[in-house]
Amino acid sequence: MNRTEFIIVTSIILFASFMLGWFACWLVQRLSRPTRADMGELDRLAQQLHEAEEGRDEAIAKLEEREATLMTRLIDSETELQTALEGLRESRTEVEELRSYIERKLARR
Incomplete structure (x- = not known):
């Protein structure tokens, strides 16, 4: 594995990690958002x-x-x-x- 291939593989892994983290954050925010009924109750x-x-x-x-x-x-x-x-x-x-x-x-x- 030469230097160029190593940089490309590392970039793909970092980008995939970033996308996975972003998706997890979006999912947590989506699931934990209070509903209108909860807001009315509050x-x-x-x-x-x-x-x-x-x-x-x-x-x-x-x-x-x-x-x-x-x-x-x-x-x-x-x-x-x-x-x-x-x-x-x-x-x-x-x-x-x-x-x-x-x-x-x-x-x-």
Whole structure:
């Protein structure tokens, strides 16, 4: 086998390998391409995911609003409780003063 024949045989082998690789790549792409039904399913799933995320965001917003309302009510209730306790202390002090006053008046008789 001389040099020219060797180059021709090598060229044919390389070209055949290239064609075989190209055909295999084309075949894999053809077989793995998503169908229209698959694309429709993916679009539907994407839409459902989007709607679920919007629902989650709305639920979080409502939860935060509710939490803020409850915190405000709690603070108001604590303030009212402190005011009521303070009034009760003042009333107890006044009652004790009145009792001691009455006892002094009764003791003088």
